[in-house]
Amino acid sequence: MGKMNKTVGLIKKSAMLGIVTALTFSLAACGGSSSKSATNSNSPVKIIVTNSKGEIDAQFKQAAKDFMKVNPKINVEVDTQAVGDTLGVYDKLTASGKTVTLAMFDPYAALHKYKDVGIDLSNDKWNAETNDALKNSDGKVIGFPFAVEGMGLVYNQKVLDKAVGGTFDPYSINTQDKLKDLLNKIKASGVKYPVAYQTEAWSVGNHYSSLFLDQESDPNTILDKLKSGSLDLTQNAAWNGYYDTLNLLTSKDYNKFGDRPLGQYYDAAHVAVGKGDSAILFNGDWAFDSLHAIAGDTFGFMPVPVDNNPDNALNNKIAVGPTQVFVINKKATKAEQAAAKKFLNWLVYDKTGQDFVVNKGQIISAFKNNPNKVNNPLGIAISNAIAKGATMPFSTNYINAGDWPTTIGPDVQKYIAKQESRAQLAKVFEDYYKSHQE
Amino acid sequence: MKNRKKSLANWGNSFLFLGPTTIFFAITVLIPFVYGVYLTLNKMDTPTDPMVFSGLLNYVNAVQDTQFWSSLWLTIKFVIATVFLVNLVGFGLAYLVTSGIKIQNSMRTAYFTPNLIGGLLLGYIWQFVFVQTLPAFGEKFGIEWLKLGWLGDPHMSFWALVLVTIWQTSGYMMIIFIAGLISIPKDLIEAATIDGAGPFRRLVSVTLPLMVPSFVVTIFLSLKNAFMVYDLNFSLTKGGPYNSTEMVSMHVVNKAFVQANYGTGQAEAIILFIIVAVVTGIQVYSSKKMEVEA
Numbered sequence: 001m002g003k004m005n006k007t008v009g010l011i012k013k014s015a016m017l018g019i020v021t022a023l024t025f026s027l028a029a030c031g032g033s034s035s036k037s038a039t040n041s042n043s044p045v046k047i048i049v050t051n052s053k054g055e056i057d058a059q060f061k062q063a064a065k066d067f068m069k070v071n072p073k074i075n076v077e078v079d080t081q082a083v084g085d086t087l088g089v090y091d092k093l094t095a096s097g098k099t100v101t102l103a104m105f106d107p108y109a110a111l112h113k114y115k116d117v118g119i120d121l122s123n124d125k126w127n128a129e130t131n132d133a134l135k136n137s138d139g140k141v142i143g144f145p146f147a148v149e150g151m152g153l154v155y156n157q158k159v160l161d162k163a164v165g166g167t168f169d170p171y172s173i174n175t176q177d178k179l180k181d182l183l184n185k186i187k188a189s190g191v192k193y194p195v196a197y198q199t200e201a202w203s204v205g206n207h208y209s210s211l212f213l214d215q216e217s218d219p220n221t222i223l224d225k226l227k228s229g230s231l232d233l234t235q236n237a238a239w240n241g242y243y244d245t246l247n248l249l250t251s252k253d254y255n256k257f258g259d260r261p262l263g264q265y266y267d268a269a270h271v272a273v274g275k276g277d278s279a280i281l282f283n284g285d286w287a288f289d290s291l292h293a294i295a296g297d298t299f300g301f302m303p304v305p306v307d308n309n310p311d312n313a314l315n316n317k318i319a320v321g322p323t324q325v326f327v328i329n330k331k332a333t334k335a336e337q338a339a340a341k342k343f344l345n346w347l348v349y350d351k352t353g354q355d356f357v358v359n360k361g362q363i364i365s366a367f368k369n370n371p372n373k374v375n376n377p378l379g380i381a382i383s384n385a386i387a388k389g390a391t392m393p394f395s396t397n398y399i400n401a402g403d404w405p406t407t408i409g410p411d412v413q414k415y416i417a418k419q420e421s422r423a424q425l426a427k428v429f430e431d432y433y434k435s436h437q438e
Numbered sequence: 439m440k441n442r443k444k445s446l447a448n449w450g451n452s453f454l455f456l457g458p459t460t461i462f463f464a465i466t467v468l469i470p471f472v473y474g475v476y477l478t479l480n481k482m483d484t485p486t487d488p489m490v491f492s493g494l495l496n497y498v499n500a501v502q503d504t505q506f507w508s509s510l511w512l513t514i515k516f517v518i519a520t521v522f523l524v525n526l527v528g529f530g531l532a533y534l535v536t537s538g539i540k541i542q543n544s545m546r547t548a549y550f551t552p553n554l555i556g557g558l559l560l561g562y563i564w565q566f567v568f569v570q571t572l573p574a575f576g577e578k579f580g581i582e583w584l585k586l587g588w589l590g591d592p593h594m595s596f597w598a599l600v601l602v603t604i605w606q607t608s609g610y611m612m613i614i615f616i617a618g619l620i621s622i623p624k625d626l627i628e629a630a631t632i633d634g635a636g637p638f639r640r641l642v643s644v645t646l647p648l649m650v651p652s653f654v655v656t657i658f659l660s661l662k663n664a665f666m667v668y669d670l671n672f673s674l675t676k677g678g679p680y681n682s683t684e685m686v687s688m689h690v691v692n693k694a695f696v697q698a699n700y701g702t703g704q705a706e707a708i709i710l711f712i713i714v715a716v717v718t719g720i721q722v723y724s725s726k727k728m729e730v731e732a
Contacts, residue, residue: 091485095485113484113698200678201678201680257587257590259586260586260590261590262589262590262679262680263569263586263587263589263590263591263678263679264565264568264569264587264589264675264676265569265587268569268570402696402697403697403698405696406677406692406696406697407697410681411680413678413679413680414680417679
């Protein structure tokens, strides 16, 4: 009996031991990350950098290695947001008790959700080299512009050259009538459907339907009016103009998908324009890879015309602006902040850093001193537009890009599918801003 | 010796075997669930926001969210369509591959294979079929209703989802039905045949009543799958066109993470849990009663 008791006791003990071990491990996992390692002046400073651009994960990690080679005292950990992940990598790391030193945000998030994260970067040297630094409502620079992007009507140069009989100039299309005329010319040159626009919710919503904010040089002017309820969109010429043009772009006469404009046509639309079966779609420079273009073919952007006044700025400019900015976390230690600033300067001034951003990452740099050009013809078109001064603010930065694909976007789709009238759509916009005052 | 055996079976021993499972079940299911209920009582925009106690506000918002109820109604239609069709097709296939035709083993494999492809991947494959292949077919053979991509029309998108679900899950249900079919005693079928029952009468009066246990399982599984559908919804239609195929799971995810309304999304998830628990509970309870013994 005694021996048996011993065995049972042993079993009990081992069971308890197992439980205790399991609990200890899980507790250790929770506690370990929150305890700060003692800072030692000789030990390297570790900074955590988040990267929201999943497509350049490998290049970014390589850049961190290159940076560490010349700055052996700094250890850079890059955490990349998985493409399509709904929970931001910054939120995840913060929730697990880590302090992200240098966070990549989209400008809207940096100014709203994360408005209290960043430190003032107004006195940093790199401000002299860019016009796209992100300022908060107090006018302080809080965001380092990492990537610049732009959107407009993407066109296939070869098809348009043939249609107009010569070299097509995108800025020659500065009225709605000229656009319509161009579409007819393309049809006459043998292209059955000049437009292949996929009209996905995020595209017709976030991108196309925010363009009207640019009718004032500061898009916030229009936003303030919308929020105060003093803007009647049905009477707003620019807003109506964009939907007149959208009617044209999605009509049965011109759009490849005009008979049933909604559907999952992203790939089909881009390949059609890339191969030259169609000529025009609406998207940004990021669309280039989806075009599956034949090497050497040229593509560019033309503005979206909203009326028949050739002098209207909206008819002559494409929307360009920073789409990812870096913010330095005020919760990071002074040493970590200094290391993060060093990394940002490295991106702007160091040859390897410049090479990483533009040549390796294929990102359009926001900095004038960066001599490199991307390979992407659409990116080159953006750079040219910047050089020409033919840009207006990237209007998507002024809307909540997070919820538009499920709030405004579907309603614009309903408008395209003729399930909703222009007046109803205007009301959706107005109601949205009445309930989203931030 | 008897006493010793008894003392071996005391709680310590059972804890040794059940303990780890219980702990991991608690860590991965029970605790998150209880914590999840607690979260609904707080106002949070994202999962990482500081919690502010707000009572039942999230539930009030959830109940007032008309989109939630319309997506739930759509999901119920989806549930009815798929539960009926998946089981019908699954049973039909099982009946076919147990009827003694020559290549029945390779057919079993073939019908089961779609189940091995993940829902997300399946969605993208079928997206290609609905957007490119079928319209190309329609164009080539002049079939008017096939010419346009399916996913641009609310009704056709819905049926596209149903179709792919049937294609994916009926093979799995077939396996369960096969197990049920081959365990029906042969003598019963023979007796019925001798009594003069034709093939249809045998199916209705002998086979089907004995298959109720299988149906309990398959209907439960297809009910649950249909209520919780997300991956296929996401990859095939993304809820489009204009949110017309946004099923309730997708609405909850969008509410919580895309529209940054975590508390309300979580409350809607709890409501959904209760609905699914009640529906499947009633189903299992009532169909258990229909079981007969041979």
